Amino acid sequence: MSGPASGSGLRGEAAGRDILALMTELFPICRSITGAGFRETLGILKRRVPLEVREVPSGTRVFDWTVPKEWNIRDAYVRGPGGGKVIDFARSNLHVVSYSVPVRRTMPLAELKAHLRTLPDHPDWIPYRTSYYREDWGFCLSHRDLLALEDGDYEVVIDSTLADGSLTYGELFLEGRTGDEILISAHACHPSLANDNLSGVGLAAALAGSLAGARRSYSYRFLFIPGTIGAITWLALNEDRVGRIKAGLVLTGLGDAGRLTYKRSRRGDAVIDRAAAHVLGQASPPGRVLAFSPYGYDERQYCSPGFDLPVGRLSRTPFAEYPEYHTSADNLDFVSARALGDSFDKTREILDILEQDETFVNLSPKGEPQLGKRGLYAEAGAEEMALLWVLNLSDGGHSLLDIAERSGLGFEAVRKAADKLAGAKLLARRAAKGAAG
Ligand SMILES: [Zn+2]
Secondary structure, eight states: OOSSOTTOOOOHHHHHHHHHHHHHHHTTSOOOSSSHHHHHHHHHHHTTSOOEEEEEETTOEETTEEOOOEEEEEEEEEEOTTSSEEEETTTOGGGBOBTOOOEEEEEEHHHHHTTEEOOTTSTTOOBOOBOSSSOOOOEEOOHHHHHTOOSSEEEEEEEEEEESOEEEEEEEEEOOSSSOEEEEEEEOOOSSOIIIIIHHHHHHHHHHHHHHTSOOSSEEEEEEEOTTHHHHHHHHHTGGGGGGEEEEEEEOOOSSSSOOEEEOOTTSSSHHHHHHHHHHHHSSSOOEEEOOOSOSSTHHHHTSTTTOOSEEEEESSOGGGOTTTTBTTSSTTTOOHHHHHHHHHHHHHHHHHHHHOOEEEESOOSSOOOSGGGTOOOOTTHHHHHHHHHHHHOEEEEEHHHHHHHHOOOHHHHHHHHHHHHHTTSEEEOSOSOOOO
16 A cells, blocks of 8 residues: 555645655656556556546547547657767656657757757756647757757657557546535646646545545545546546536645645636635635636636536646746655645645535524523634624525635634534524535
């Protein structure tokens, strides 16, 4: 087993260390949107959570897309005029443009250069590049290494295959008391990149382990999929059941040092949007909440107009705002157990709100009830304010999340006050769970 058993109660930095250990194991694997690296990744996740591995054949039509050929790579290098390897896939899997077709040729530097990608502004970093939907080949290298290449003939070898096979993804379903589902989606198609990709994968796996051992109203569906084509494929194969999804999160970019950022769903005011905004607003320092836009990760697919699912995205620094994004600098040193643990805790808090939000009715609404004679008198302060807010707004039309938002108090304080008041028979539950939307 890698890491603790399912249902571990780890929180904070300890949870972050557990996630980082999993990321460290997954980091060296050369993943792409299909192929052996993706399967190997799911195999490692499967030791922690009992996910199902699905295979969808190349050529399958999925809405406006087609499942691509399967790509596999064994080796790749460029040998210079001096005889040594000047670019070597064995040293970093970022060196090869993902989905490069097989090549075995000798060519002059000028011709090779048309296939080389670098980052002149960050001369020591290797960029991450792909060519999924256009058959091509290429190498990525540091700009410093490019400048050192001498004129002459270069031997170019890409030992890859691009052939009919399948697209692989992982799916885990945790059944709750209701059929209403919460979707947790992470893309797992990037090679050795830590924050963009593995932080979301690791956090989702840890979350699945932790929720498996928790009491749940909702059912949870976890997807470990290749970006874009994986989400589209899953939606196409599951169109008849997406109506059960009452909330969802795309998880990625959760290990860097920045503040948490939540991107709203297309709906903008779904319960997941409100719960996430509440948790980030209460955090110290507070996180950021962004409006929906039709760009980004797989929320683009879940929030396409034909689905319009209540799915937002949780990250720390958004991908467009850190230069390490899609480069070799997004490595295991760029992420920390502390940030991963904080992301894990906040994700649990958001989901806890979804699980625990409900609506009460004040049974003694004419004048304030006398709290003292019921042993509920609290010292003036947050606890008393929570009791008063819950009593005042529990008219059957305000949920605990509504009350937390309006009062500025934390959801947990409001929840505790409601439990106390219900215990003293001052509140009655209005509606069963499961009406979230
Ligand atoms: Zn990416």
